[in-house]
Amino acid sequence: MTRKISTLLSILLAVSFVLAACAPAAVTATEAPVAPAPATGKTVLKVWSFTNEINTVAIAFEGKHPDVDVQYTMIPMTNGEYQTKLKAALGTADAPDVIALEASFVKSYVESDMLADLGSLLPDAKAANTYTFVTDVGSNAGVTKAFAYQATPGALFYRRSLAIEYFGTDDPAKIQELLSDMDKYAAAAATVKEKSGGNTYMVASSGDFQNPFFSNRAQPWVVDGNLVVDPMVEKYIATAKLFRDNGYEAQAQQWQEGWFAGMNDSLVDANGNAKKVFSYFLPTWGLPYVLAPNAKSADGAHDTSGDWAVITGPLPYQWGGTWLGILKDSPNMDLAKEFIRFSTLDEETLTNWATGVYTNDYLKAIDPNVAPDQQQAPGDFVSSQNVVEKITASFDNSDLSKFLGGQNSYAGFAAAAPSVNAKLLQGSDDAIQRALNDPINQYLNGAMTLDEMWAAWKDAVRNEFPDLIIP
Amino acid sequence: MQTLAKFRRNYFGVLFLVPFILAFLLFGLFPVYNTIALSFTDTTLMTSNANFIGLKNFQRLFADGVFINAIKNTWLLWILNFIPQIGIAMLLSVWFTNARLRIKAVGVWRALFFLPNLLMPAAVASLFFSLFSYFGPMNQFLVRNGFLPEAMQFLQSKEIARGLVIFIQWWMWFGNTIIILMAGMTSVPLTLYEAAMVDGASATQMFRHITLPLLKPILIYIFVTSLVGGMQMFDIPYLLTDGRGAPASSILTNNMLMYLKFSSSQGHIGAASSVGVMIFLMTSVCSLGIFYFLRDKDSKISHQMKF
Numbered sequence: 001m002t003r004k005i006s007t008l009l010s011i012l013l014a015v016s017f018v019l020a021a022c023a024p025a026a027v028t029a030t031e032a033p034v035a036p037a038p039a040t041g042k043t044v045l046k047v048w049s050f051t052n053e054i055n056t057v058a059i060a061f062e063g064k065h066p067d068v069d070v071q072y073t074m075i076p077m078t079n080g081e082y083q084t085k086l087k088a089a090l091g092t093a094d095a096p097d098v099i100a101l102e103a104s105f106v107k108s109y110v111e112s113d114m115l116a117d118l119g120s121l122l123p124d125a126k127a128a129n130t131y132t133f134v135t136d137v138g139s140n141a142g143v144t145k146a147f148a149y150q151a152t153p154g155a156l157f158y159r160r161s162l163a164i165e166y167f168g169t170d171d172p173a174k175i176q177e178l179l180s181d182m183d184k185y186a187a188a189a190a191t192v193k194e195k196s197g198g199n200t201y202m203v204a205s206s207g208d209f210q211n212p213f214f215s216n217r218a219q220p221w222v223v224d225g226n227l228v229v230d231p232m233v234e235k236y237i238a239t240a241k242l243f244r245d246n247g248y249e250a251q252a253q254q255w256q257e258g259w260f261a262g263m264n265d266s267l268v269d270a271n272g273n274a275k276k277v278f279s280y281f282l283p284t285w286g287l288p289y290v291l292a293p294n295a296k297s298a299d300g301a302h303d304t305s306g307d308w309a310v311i312t313g314p315l316p317y318q319w320g321g322t323w324l325g326i327l328k329d330s331p332n333m334d335l336a337k338e339f340i341r342f343s344t345l346d347e348e349t350l351t352n353w354a355t356g357v358y359t360n361d362y363l364k365a366i367d368p369n370v371a372p373d374q375q376q377a378p379g380d381f382v383s384s385q386n387v388v389e390k391i392t393a394s395f396d397n398s399d400l401s402k403f404l405g406g407q408n409s410y411a412g413f414a415a416a417a418p419s420v421n422a423k424l425l426q427g428s429d430d431a432i433q434r435a436l437n438d439p440i441n442q443y444l445n446g447a448m449t450l451d452e453m454w455a456a457w458k459d460a461v462r463n464e465f466p467d468l469i470i471p
Numbered sequence: 472m473q474t475l476a477k478f479r480r481n482y483f484g485v486l487f488l489v490p491f492i493l494a495f496l497l498f499g500l501f502p503v504y505n506t507i508a509l510s511f512t513d514t515t516l517m518t519s520n521a522n523f524i525g526l527k528n529f530q531r532l533f534a535d536g537v538f539i540n541a542i543k544n545t546w547l548l549w550i551l552n553f554i555p556q557i558g559i560a561m562l563l564s565v566w567f568t569n570a571r572l573r574i575k576a577v578g579v580w581r582a583l584f585f586l587p588n589l590l591m592p593a594a595v596a597s598l599f600f601s602l603f604s605y606f607g608p609m610n611q612f613l614v615r616n617g618f619l620p621e622a623m624q625f626l627q628s629k630e631i632a633r634g635l636v637i638f639i640q641w642w643m644w645f646g647n648t649i650i651i652l653m654a655g656m657t658s659v660p661l662t663l664y665e666a667a668m669v670d671g672a673s674a675t676q677m678f679r680h681i682t683l684p685l686l687k688p689i690l691i692y693i694f695v696t697s698l699v700g701g702m703q704m705f706d707i708p709y710l711l712t713d714g715r716g717a718p719a720s721s722i723l724t725n726n727m728l729m730y731l732k733f734s735s736s737q738g739h740i741g742a743a744s745s746v747g748v749m750i751f752l753m754t755s756v757c758s759l760g761i762f763y764f765l766r767d768k769d770s771k772i773s774h775q776m777k778f
Contacts (some may be wrong), residue, residue, distance in 0.1 A: 018568070079709075079710075079713065079714035080734055083734060084730075084733075084734045087516045087517075087733075087734065087738045090516055105736060108736040108737070109517075110520065112517040113517075113518065114517060147771055174535075251605055251624065252604070252605065252606065253604075255606060256606075257601070257604065257606055257607070258604070258605060258606035261606065267606070268606070268622065269606075269622060270613070270614035270615070270619075270622035271604075271621075272611070272615065286698065309478040313767055352634070370666065372512050392698065407751065427736050427737075428736050430736060431736045433534075433736050434713075434716065436711065436715035437717075438715060438716075438718060438719065438720075439626075440712060441627050441717070441718065441721075442627070442718060442719050443694065445624060445627050447627070447628075447629075447718070448719065456720070458535065458717065459535050459537050460715070460720075462534075462535060463537050463538075463728070463731065463732065464731060464732065464735035464736070465735070465737075466513075466528075466531055466739065466742055
């Protein structure tokens with residue numbers, strides 16, 4: 001009896017204690033930054049966003065307007081927390097003045113009555129020659145309610161050394177020819193797998209090419225209140241299945257550990273074998289924010305900087321981007337409008353933003369309390385065509401060009417940006433696409449048939465859109 | 472006249488109750504009323520006008536399998552974590568309070584078992600998410616030691632995802648149940664056990680005929696609070712996967728469904744309220760059921776009440 005008791009006690013203890021000891025490490029990741037206390041005697045402008053990025057321009061704004069205190073709040077949006085928090089605050093005293101809106105949900109706000117009309121800023125947009133699709137996304141029924149400081153055409157990034165190994169060349173023009181459509185891309189995936197003995201994956205996750213496929217649909221998800229599945233969506237699912245069944249993808253999830261590990265060759269499968277990833281589908285912001293910071297592994301053992309190249313890839317697409325709007329009931333309407341003009345339409349700000357003027361030291365001179373990692377590295381692709389044309393040449397010898405083996409990515413994006421079409425974007429896109437992810441995973445795993453997958457998706461969509469007609 | 476006199480006599484008592492009653496009306500009853508009222512409308516957060524649509528929200532809940540599936544999931548996850556939770560907590564509490572076993576450092580054990588309860592659910596969920604991810608340590612451990620032929624997508628398997636939620640809920644809450652049960656058990660007079668021992672009763676008999684009956688009020692409390700908590704299970708299943716009940720809606724609970732409707736791109740709070748009303752009804756009926764079935768059948772009060 002006593003022995004049984006002590007055995008059970010020790011097992012339970014081990015279970016509670018070991019796991020409890022592991023947990024606190026995870027806490028730091030979820031800790032939210034505390035909003036600074038309001039400074040006295042200043043007009044307070046409340047800005048909410050889902051990254052720390054806009055805080056840089058907010059501090060620069062304070063530098064130009066010393067009588068203004070911009071209260072910046074960052075809420076992550078991994079599982080939609082930002083949108084939830086924002087919706088809960090609408091119409092309350094806690095509501096912010098200026099809100100950042102990501103591409104996936106900007107349309108639902110632009111289509112609603114929640115945002116103020118920013119038509120008075122249109123002349124500034126015209127003067128800065130803002131890309132049409134950027135203004136299109138921020139407009140609904142002829143009324144413009146949001147502007148963006150970025151334009152976000154997409155591209156395909158690949159590893160030069162691996163390209164030489166498997167295709168005999170790393171020349172972007174030749175590789176583009178080799179990967180100019182998705183069928184060719186799949187054929188190349190087979191080559192990569194065969195020549196690497198299965199140790200290099202064409203792509204980290206089939207989710208990577210979801211955006212390119214969705215951007216090339218002929219019709220949006222909702223047409224006259226009906227849910228529509230474009231043939232491009234079906235083609236995406238068929239391609240994803242092909243990649244899963246043939247082992248062309250690493251089965252990493254976007255934004256998870258394995259996905260990042262592939263960028264610096266530190267990806268290791270469960271047996272301890274090193275695996276490599278040949279290519280990543282990433283847009284403009286993906287280069288400075290995602291690929292470049294992750295090209296070096298945490299332990300410093302692997303570094304793929306300089307080994308990358310960029311091409312348009314199999315399908316032209318655009319991905320992400322952040323728009324700024326003002327809540328209709330903002331008590332500081334004029335100031336908020338000035339903030340939006342300053343951060344999205346002012347050529348000087350955008351030039352500073354893209355060329356790395358906003359360093360940590362620059363921000364510290366304005367606000368000594370700024371966090372040591374708050375800054376804007378050069379290379380973000382901005383929404384003003386005037387600025388883009390003016391600064392493109394300055395990136396010929398930039399760090400990002402060195403990262404791409406001498407290729408000026410800015411020039412490539414500048415060529416692609418005018419042809420980007422964002423007319424398919426709708427407010428319901430985000431929820432409809434989120435609802436599709438899990439059924440697709442189930443189908444790729446073989447846990448669901450194609451019909452079951454569509455049925456599960458339609459049930460989920462019906463739950464969130466009670467008025468939608470679903471065939 | 473008599474009532475007035477009574478009122479005068481209780482005057483101060485009533486005065487002391489006023490703050491509670493006000494707070495309850497404002498923060499307890501009004502939200503319930505408001506939720507019920509909202510559930511008959513198509514109110515959204517993104518539009519300013521709302522219409523009365525009768526029972527349409529409820530009809531829609533039952534029109535497809537999603538809501539029924541959420542209820543099934545919630546019950547399954549609650550029952551499968553509650554049975555081992557109360558079982559193990561009961562066993563440990565009996566051992567800890569047993570005068571014959573005299574286990575040392577009971578307070579330390581109890582504190583250690585309670586420890587997981589102090590952790591933030593968000594941290595626990597992200598810990599398990601990392602442990603069981605495709606490139607995570609669990610896969611490495613199992614594959615390198617030959618338990619699995621190749622890495623598997625743990626969190627894309629219905630059974631494993633459910634098992635993880637059940638395990639986490641059990642692990643986080645059994646220490647809490649131990650503390651409540653032990654409090655109940657130590658309040659049973661020792662003389663009863665001494666008398667039983669004199670009469671030659673075995674440990675099992677003492678447990679069945681002394682401990683259990685006298686523990687009934689505590690058990691009812693544990694049942695009802697756990698049921699209410701279980702029916703509102705949200706944080707762990709929400710944070711463990713994609714927040715939509717993946718894989719295949721296997722860990723989609725009532726509250727997650729309510730939250731999904733609330734956080735949809737339009738913010739359908741009318742439809743979300745109808746889910747809330749259904750959870751409220753279900754929990755109320757079941758709690759009353761527990762009170763009824765576990766009522767003290769011998770006491771005078773229950774005879775008078777005649778359920």
